[in-house]
Amino acid sequence: MIIDTHCHLDFYKNPLEFARKYENLGYIIIGVTNLPSYFEQGSKFLTSFKRIRLSLGLHPLESDKHTKGELEKFQYFAPSTSYIGEVGLDFSSEGYKTKNKQLNSFQFAMEVISNTNKLVTLHSRRAEKEVFQILLNKKIHNAIFHWYSGPLGLIQDIADAGYYFSINPAMINSPNGRKIIEKIPPHSWLTETDGPYVEVNGRSIIPEDINLVHDYLALLRGTSKAQSINIVKNNFYKLISVISNKA
Numbered sequence: 001m002i003i004d005t006h007c008h009l010d011f012y013k014n015p016l017e018f019a020r021k022y023e024n025l026g027y028i029i030i031g032v033t034n035l036p037s038y039f040e041q042g043s044k045f046l047t048s049f050k051r052i053r054l055s056l057g058l059h060p061l062e063s064d065k066h067t068k069g070e071l072e073k074f075q076y077f078a079p080s081t082s083y084i085g086e087v088g089l090d091f092s093s094e095g096y097k098t099k100n101k102q103l104n105s106f107q108f109a110m111e112v113i114s115n116t117n118k119l120v121t122l123h124s125r126r127a128e129k130e131v132f133q134i135l136l137n138k139k140i141h142n143a144i145f146h147w148y149s150g151p152l153g154l155i156q157d158i159a160d161a162g163y164y165f166s167i168n169p170a171m172i173n174s175p176n177g178r179k180i181i182e183k184i185p186p187h188s189w190l191t192e193t194d195g196p197y198v199e200v201n202g203r204s205i206i207p208e209d210i211n212l213v214h215d216y217l218a219l220l221r222g223t224s225k226a227q228s229i230n231i232v233k234n235n236f237y238k239l240i241s242v243i244s245n246k247a
Helices: 015-025 036-043 060-065 068-080 096-112 128-137 152-160 175-183 207-221 225-240
Strands: 003-007 028-031 052-054 056-058 083-088 119-123 142-146 164-167 189-191
Touching: 003 142, 003 189, 003 207, 003 225, 015 028, 015 052, 036 052, 036 056, 036 068, 056 068, 056 096, 060 096, 068 096, 083 096, 083 142, 096 128, 119 128, 128 142, 128 152, 152 164, 152 175, 175 207, 189 207, 189 225, 207 225
Parallel strands: 003 028, 028 052, 056 083, 083 119, 119 142, 142 164, 164 189
Antiparallel strands: none
16 A cells, blocks of 8 residues: 655646546545645545545645635635645744745644644744644644654654654665654654655655655564555554545
């Protein structure tokens, strides 16, 4: 079973055809969005799908587009879905200039869903401690740190809080990514593509490429690929067992 907890479905060519292909293959995909208006446009096409879900997002690198209208849409659509993302903070050189606006948007989004059982997929580049603290402050129970690249010393604290980490093939090809993966306890493993932004062999990543992650995790832990797949499957079903069934 392939589980992709962070995929930008709407940035692939022919997104509906893409989603239908993987629905028919039995893959589980959480499609993240960058703005509530994108969620509004796409969600109506996936209502009949059983394994493909679209998340309600407020991407930090899109904070210049976090208008009053977009924030109102986030608040309006939040009760109708169990999936939130991509949301978070980016204090890298790319995002630091909008730090204050990002903080306002992320805190707003987490306040809207505070004390609910929604699943949140997070962007946290160079802002891992701040994202983690806001989750705790806003009583967010179910969260995935997507493509974590932060301090090694924070990983266990995040895992101990009951949160998860989604691992993609780009991480296994990076020395820092491999160090991070080694620190993530198996009970916190999930998988992702972050497609189409990751490349594999010179092309945009596709969900099948998550097999590369399972090959690596099996080698890392001295287990079989089947065991790696089973660990991720059990983690995912444990996570979604506690979220709302509205989506």
